[in-house]
Amino acid sequence: MREIKTAALVVNARSRRGQRTFKQACAAMDALPYPVDAHAVEHPRELEATVRRALAKKPDLLILGGGDGTISGLVDLMVGHDVALGxxxxxxxxxxxxxxxxxxxxPGAVQVIARGHQRRIDLGMIDKDYYANCAAMGLSPQIAETVPHNLKKLLGRAGYLGWAAWQFLRFRPFTLIVGEGAxxxxxxxxxxxxxxxxxHGGTELVESASVDSGEIVVQAVLGHVKRRLIHNWVAGTFRHSSRHDEVREFRGRSLRLDTVPRLPISIDGEVLAHTPVTAxxxxxIIRVMAPAP
Structure with a gap:
């Protein structure tokens, strides 16, 4: 593995929490034994350009601060570069x-970076788009695709949850097609x-999936009625054994997926594709700073 001698830090700082965390992260990284070129990005549309400029300086380590959507949206840029991800x-x-x-x-995340254990991991792909963790079809992309712009900002969490409840009333089970032909x-x-x-969504729902297994896992929650989805979510949250009921999994290096009707796909929280796709x-494909095994 490449020795870490230089690093770049790019933080999605559009929220107050992001700005506070950027200052906290910079302070925590003062103890690292190498320089860190730090950037706080307040406008998400500037994140990609900032990462490209950081990579052009050929750092040994690129540290990304943000949620799953931020990391998944930027990890594509690292492919082909000899750089580790923090x-x-x-x-x-x-x-x-x-x-x-x-x-x-x-502080805990910075300690993982400081200890310097590099782990080589897989990335998922939807067609040619790389992503870090999980893509989904069903209610969550339906909410993400239809939610009015700035609803959460204007009405807060209650407004967003109200929209999610409205979309649940409109949601219908669908047909998944895995593979092609006969x-x-x-x-x-x-x-x-x-x-x-x-x-997925902060809950361990696909226990058979691993970031270094060399396979993609497609988990389908079976059912003709949408209350099956509520049952699966609740059972998964509380680690109840029934979370495995009415679940079917497919795994492999490449799987062709389609739906009836055609549906949007959210990739780590962002709607970026529609069926049919190849997963x-x-x-x-990349190295990441991770806890020692």
Missing amino acids: VLPLGTANSFARSLGIPLDV TAERLRVVEVRISNGSY KIAAG
């Missing part, structure tokens, strides 16, 4: 950090998780 989990769910076993507080399987489902990591694994 993770500062600043989101709500932080599923990618959870899948790696990284502490969710800034061998394709058709299933009636209420949710589909396309997982590189075991966590793939890019095995061992």
Whole structure:
């Protein structure tokens, strides 16, 4: 593994918490034995350009601060660069950090970076788009695709939850098609998780998925009625054995997926694709700073 001598830090600091955390992270990184070129980015549209400029300086380590969507949206840029990824989990769910076993507080995450254990991991792919942890079909992308702009900012969490409840009333189970031609399987489902990591929405729902397994896992929650989805979520949250009921999993290096009707796909929280797609694994494609095994 490449020795860490220089690092860049890019933090999504559009919120007050992000700005506070940036200062806290910079203070914590003063103890690292190498210089850190730090950037706080207040406008998300500038994140990609900032990361590109940071990578152009050829750092040994790129530390990304943000939620799952931020990290997943920027990890594409690292592919092909000889640079390790450091993770500062600043989101709500932080599923990618959870899948790696990284502490969710800034001092703990910086300690993982400081100890310098590099782990080679896979990335998931939806067609040609790399992502870090989990993609999904079902209610969550329906909410993300339809929620009015700035609703949460204007009405707070209650407004967002109200919109989610409205979308649940409108949500309907759908048909998942795995494979092509005569061998394709058709299933009636209420949710589909396309997982590189075991966590989804901050809860460990796809326990058979691992960031270094070399396979993508497609987990389908079976059902003709949407209450199956509520049952699966609650059972998963409380680690009840019934979370495995009415669940079907497919795994492999590449799986062709379609739905009836055609549906949006959220990739680590952002709607970035629509069915049909090919879900793939890019095995061992990047290095990440992770807790020692």
